[in-house]
Amino acid sequence: MSPRNILTRRVLITAAVSAVVSMAGPAFASEKKKEGGEQALDPTYKLGSMTIPIIANGRIVNYVFVAMTLKLTSGTEVESFKDKEPALRDAIVRAAYKTPFTRADTWKEVDGPRLTAFVLGQCAVLFGKGKVASVEIVKQIPRQQLMPPKSNAAIQADREVVRP
Numbered sequence: 001m002s003p004r005n006i007l008t009r010r011v012l013i014t015a016a017v018s019a020v021v022s023m024a025g026p027a028f029a030s031e032k033k034k035e036g037g038e039q040a041l042d043p044t045y046k047l048g049s050m051t052i053p054i055i056a057n058g059r060i061v062n063y064v065f066v067a068m069t070l071k072l073t074s075g076t077e078v079e080s081f082k083d084k085e086p087a088l089r090d091a092i093v094r095a096a097y098k099t100p101f102t103r104a105d106t107w108k109e110v111d112g113p114r115l116t117a118f119v120l121g122q123c124a125v126l127f128g129k130g131k132v133a134s135v136e137i138v139k140q141i142p143r144q145q146l147m148p149p150k151s152n153a154a155i156q157a158d159r160e161v162v163r164p
Helices: 003-027 078-098 112-127 152-162
Strands: 031-033 039-041 044-056 059-072 132-142
Touching: 044 078, 044 132, 059 078, 059 112, 078 112, 112 132
Parallel strands: none
Antiparallel strands: 031 039, 044 059, 059 132
16 A cells, blocks of 8 residues: 555545544543543533524524433433433423523523523433433523513513603
8 A cells, every 4th residue: 555545545544443432532421530440430421512492472583502421320321311412402392492502681691590400300201200300401501692572560660760
């Protein structure tokens, strides 16, 4: 083989391996070292970022990109989560359109307690009760920096405060 063919083959193999590793990376739970030197799974599972719509008066006014971490109970198999993650993500997005996780005071964040309660309930249905201890919203990034319009009552209150 010529040196050029060997170099091309090495580049292709390196690219293929790095692509496989980057796709599988966020789905695996992080690992911790135990005192005895054994590897033990840290009981967390990172869900990839998903887009949650912010809906007001039946219209989409913004999107928030949300990343969550599932805190698992000890002894829970991570492999079962990998297989059922698409079903969980689908259930979250469907619920976000059906009964939006919109906060009344801002359009830049989702209603965290409602979203985490829904995800915890879906995890119990999909993975079995007692497998997920809690759900944590790690990151929320709004697509646009929007604030909801003031209600008529709030506008009226502002006018009364301004009058001498």
